[in-house]
Amino acid sequence: MPRYRLDIEYDGTPYAGWQRQAGQHSVQAALExxxxxxxxxxxxxxxxxxxDSGVHATGQVAHLDLAKHWPDDTVxxxxxxxxxxxxxxxxxxxxxxxxxxxxxxxxxTKRYYLYRILNRRAHPALEKDRAWWVPARLDAEAMHEAAQQLVGRHDFTTFRSSQCQANSPLRTLDKLEVTRSGDLIEVKTSARSFLHNQVRSMVGTLKRVGEGGWTAADVKAALDARDRAACAGIAPPEGLYLTKVDYSAI
Structure with missing residues (x-):
């Protein structure tokens, strides 16, 4: 029984997330x-x-087993x-x-995510449901500096959903970078694995820094609190993209 790898992209807007759910339309169910x-x-x-619901992907990966051998392009x-x-x-x-x-x-062995913030006064026309619209000016450099407090191996209890089912809140964050190009702020992050809502929670907290409400020290204090209530906020799903997945020996 041959196994196939699929590389997948999707607009997450009309779906209840990747995972198949009773009574809901999901990306997994659409593919199946x-x-x-x-x-x-x-x-x-x-x-x-x-x-999650509303989250996009440009580099999702999945596998399936089929009874018959088909040419890759045919699949x-x-x-x-x-x-x-x-x-x-x-x-x-x-x-x-x-x-x-x-x-x-x-x-x-590693997953990569991108979070896009459209940072301008005018509301999005082309970027609707593709980025988080934040009309107030954000300081991307301050956001990047504060983000470095989260890089490394930490207990990320503060930055995970209360519904997260992971056995441990410990994760190693390899990268968390914030850059600006014109009106677009991009937050890029990578790790072997992430907790439920970890990326959106980190971005929501970094937005508070960009607004001037928090400093890098406040982000570190929130991390050290190991308390979900210490999170400064959670970014909406529409700005988040799963962009790449790494595998060894592939």
């Missing part, structure tokens, strides 16, 4: 339905990251054909046979 239409097989697709094109027919905002950018022991979630 397209795969059923193409192959006649009911499969369970495993993704690298369980993105990609056939799934996409059925996604288009169904009017889904999802596309498979690549499909490839992969080793049987590859697991899109558990084989991942």
């Amino acid at each position: 339905q397209a795969i059923l239409k193409f192959s006649g097989e009911t499969i369970s697709l495993r993704g690298a990251g369980r993105t 990609r094109d056939a799934i996409n054909a059925h996604l288009r027919l169904a009017g889904e905002s999802v596309a498979v950018t690549a499909a490839a046979k992969i080793a049987d022991d590859f697991d899109a979630r558990f084989s991942a």
